[in-house]
Amino acid sequence: MPSIPHPPKIAFHASEAKIAVAAQKALTERYGDISAEDADVIVALGGDGFMLQTLHGTQALDVPVYGMNCGTVGFLMNEYGEGALLERISAAEEEVINPLVMKAVTADGTIHDGLAINEVSLLRAGPQAAKLRISVDGQVRMDELVCDGALVSTPAGSTAYNYSAHGPILPIGADVLALTAMSAFRPRRWRGALLPKTAHVRFDVIQPKKRPVMAEADSRAVKNVLSVEIRSEPQIAHRILFDPGHGLEERLIQEQFV
Template identity: 50%
Template sequence: MGEDMSSGEAPTTSQRLALLHSDTEKASEAARELAERGEFVPLEEADVVIALGGDGFMLDTMHEMLDSHRVRPVFGLNLGTVGFLMNRYRSSGDIAARIAKAKPHRVSPLRMEAITQSGETITSCAINEVSLLRETRQTAKIEISVNDRVRIKQLAGDGVLLATPVGSTAYNLSANGPILPLDSQMLALTPISPFRPRRWPGAILPDRSRVTFRVHEPAKRPVAVVADQKEVRDVAEVHVEIARDKELTLLFDAGHALDERIVAEQFIT
């Protein structure tokens, strides 16, 4: 993650702003320009965080918020490629005024609890999705339960994922999963290259669901789980549910909100 650029004094607005940027040349140059025009505080003193970069850097910033003692709203400015989670970067204008008028969107991540073949338990959060993926050429075979009721005794294929509405337009969409409106209170359960049951398209679940994945023949057919960027290999069992105690806030310019982007994504051909 790029440096936290600060002058040590709060800006003229009532909100104290911290400035973070990715390591790309474009983001670094934009950060220098903003730092020359405004005053920023260190991250630990900030009320709002400005993130300069692409969607990957926004995810990194949001995970940093999850790991901190104080979760702050994040206002992203796109210096990457797609910028689905970001606002448009403009080299002119009052950034503090934009943030003051911004529309908040609250996002609850998934909490993943993975139990490895050796019995170790590893917990992590995912803002986009939790994915189970085969590690070798051997097809993964996975049992899927929802709220302790077995729904699929054995899914054979490359894997399966559980996505939030924010993540439904990412890997989930590439795997032919559904796009979920931001306020749908649903999760997308999507198979990845399924072999059996071949015609199972996945499922849309209420976000109060607790989903359990159990790996069949884990020694012969090893499976890894990935919570956003964090990978755990050789898992035997994985539990996933919404982490309601980890709510995050993203800020968007008026008319440039995430819910509208998710709707619009469904009409892109």
């Protein structure tokens, strides 16, 4: 990846939260502000949700993103501070993550494509449990999973929804994906599986009218899905900057010893 010039040209992006808007104003007055297209680095001010939004929105640009926490959750963010920002960016460590590609087919035959940096999830959308058939690389691995839902997570997203569903935390450099079940009824207490990063996962919804299911890619929802295919996309790379000693690898380890 290209190195960051010093001093870097910065584009500040802020969430709608008052604290983030105020931070953007203060930082812009101190360091200036340019467009993302002309920047050496984008500084995202908000929480993890806004960080994901920024990464999706600047996907076409080969520009790293340095986040500063002005929100509630900040796993992907650095600590907020106005001083020595140029030096912090120059000393930052870069992590490169690949998103998941989702192809969901709905009951009316429409195909919905999506990208997810954290996870693609399937959730029951009615009072009855979902019934899902799971295939990996074209081979059926589970004929019927009765559950509240299931998800496929990247290492970067493994401490988010995946962890809340009792899925494993994955090292950021691991070439694996986590397939995690939510409240599995049959097979009883089945938690999921670890799959190679190259795996193509397919969920087919059984009895979709009686047991409707929705799919989400980083919280972007598609209702009434019949099937969902998920794979990692190595051609898309998101560059995230972290202060030394506080990168994703260290944070993932810390989460396991809380």
